[in-house]
Amino acid sequence: MKTWNDFGLLSLVSVLSFGVFHAAVAEDPLRVIAHPAVPVERVDAAQATQIFLKQLRTWSDGTTIEPIDLKEDSPVRDEFYRQVTGREPAQLRAYWARQTFTGMGVPPRRAADDAEAAQLVKKMPGAIGYTATEQVDGSVKIVLEPR
Amino acid sequence: MPTCYHFAKSLSFKPSWLLLAGLLPAFSSWGAETAPQQPTFPALYFSGFATFAGTYNDNDAAGVVTSFAQKRPANKGFSTKLDSVLGGQIDWWLTPTTSVTLQGVARVGNEMEPELRLGYLRQQLGDALSVRLGRIRTPVYFDSDVTEIGYAYLLARPALPIYGLLNSFSWLDGGDVQWRHPFGNTVMLVQGYGGRVDYAVYAPGTTPKTITNGEFTDVVGLAVSAILPRVTFRLSYTEVGDMHLNSPELNVLNAGLTQLAGGVRLLAHNPLLPLPNALGLQQQAAQIEDLINPYDGAAIYTSLGFDAYLGAWRLMGEWVMVDPKSAMLARHDGFQLTAGRSFGQWTPYVSYAQFERKTANLNTQALTATGLHPLLDAGLAQAQAELDRLAHASDASTESLSVGVRWDFRHNMALKVQYDHFRTPDASTRGILAVETVPFRNEVNVLTVGLDVVF
Secondary structure (H helix, E strand, O other): OOOHHHHHHHHHHHHHHHHHHHHHHHHOOOEEEEOOOOOOOOOOHHHHHHHHOOOOOEOOOOOEOEEEEEOOOOHHHHHHHHHHHOOOHHHHHHHHHHHHHOOOOOOOEEEOOHHHHHHHHHHOOOEEEEEOOOOOOOOOEEEEOOO | OOHHHHHHHHHHOOHHHHHHHHHHHHOOOOOOOOOOOOOOOOEEEEEEEEEEEEEEEOOOOEEEOOOOOOOOOEOOEEEOOOOOEEEEEEEEEEEOOEEEEEEEEEEHHHOOOEEEEEEEEEEEEOOOEEEEEEEEEOOOOOOOOOOOOHHHOOOOOOOHHHHOOHHHOOEEEEEEEEEEEEEOOEEEEEEEEEEEEEEEEEOOOOOOOOEEEEEEEEEEEEEEEEEOOOEEEEEEEEEEEEEEEEOHHHHHHHHHHHHHHHHHHHHHOOOOOOHHHHHHHHHHHHHHHHOOOOOOEEEEEEEEEEEEEEOOEEEEEEEEEEEEEEOOOOOEEEEEEEEEEOEOOEEEEEEEEEEEEOOOOOOOHHHOOOOOOHHHHHHHHHHHHHHHHHHHHOOOOEEEEEEEEEEEEEOOEEEEEEEEEEEOOOOOOOOOOEEOOOOOOOEEEEEEEEEEEEO
């Protein structure tokens, strides 16, 4: 049986780990990466917003844009949307609920983590994703560094 | 009737409500399942939405409805009938460019009878163009396609003064073509749509209660959206080429008008009447015949709206105009303005909406007494009184002030608490409220507590 002390300890651990985790997210370099063949070298936050909200669907050369998102519970994802699109996670979910249930669109493909996102971006022509990992090799393009 | 009785009655004898509540634990996640991960075709996806909401209405003479297609209004006391809804959707992707979508809803206010909201085949034609054929949600106003999907909307519901009438026909049988193209930082989305709507209206504001069947045919419209990164503007224009209403009450009225026109025409044939008087009666008979099927005609719906995300602020606004080309229905216009601000998971908001009749009531001068036949004149007076009553009942002028807060406490759930104050211009104008008899206390206060879920 849990005691109040257990709950207190759990709460303390939760608070501390939350703080440490957020500090880690804040320090990681958030980058928007794209397949090397996409016809742009840079995108701005406005373009990234429209790409990840799937309002903008083709690159300038006609290639289909394939945005790669991260899973719902990813803090990197929340940070990306806050920084780049100015939307809170709840606002984003409301946006996709609207798109889905009115038949106007479906959310982007989702990767399990940064590494899978980078792999998908590297493999799929037209793909664009984001990552907070330190190492981004030359197999993808960095097209936006929000900070 | 005591409020607690309403509460017990609403919860105890509604298996549908228990069904909604029983499904709650199943709504554990949304998002991952609705988005194709590594799609292989054909692929089938299930998703859904639900709102569990209770309202308290303080007016014993005026119920609140989201549309006149709602069978049971949220009357005085506690009710779950205004916003509670369960919806399910199936998306069947046959190929990466071809899909079939079905969406059904069941509303507590409509006794949980299943209704089809979406049922279409979608074909993507290149990256810019797509076509949907079948049943789509009404795209007439800015938020008319999202009214039942509480989670997707900031408030408990889109402003009823301007959406109450439109919500009565939530779908369009036909299809649309969507074309999307970027111009700099603006994506333009052009949606052309057309089809027909067949719907039923339950009219608690008329006596006796009756079901009116409505047919909107030759519906065509165009919506143009300018989608900027932080704000979307949308202009839409919809023409209803032919609008026809049919009900037992209307049939009686039409039969009466036909008889009266025949009676007046018969008087005109009296050889003893001077020619000018006879011609006047002929003209009067023709004018009476013009009043048959007084609701029928055409209509134009126009909407201009925006939805902006400005930092932590959310601003929404819309102006609408309904211009029916029928003898009975008057032109109305209105607007709504909403502002909300996010504090983490909490978003308090305030909204004001107004809808006003802009043109005069039906002209019933054709039904003035002839002075020649007492029995006929009594019939004309009765018909005039009835038409004047119906014309006044079709005045949808209403304003509302809403204050509330949305709490996104889980990743697929939001709790909303909202207070609404509705008011019509005077005690004999029902507006968009469900009123049995006038005069009535024309102010209604509604408190809503609702849980919105997507799964």
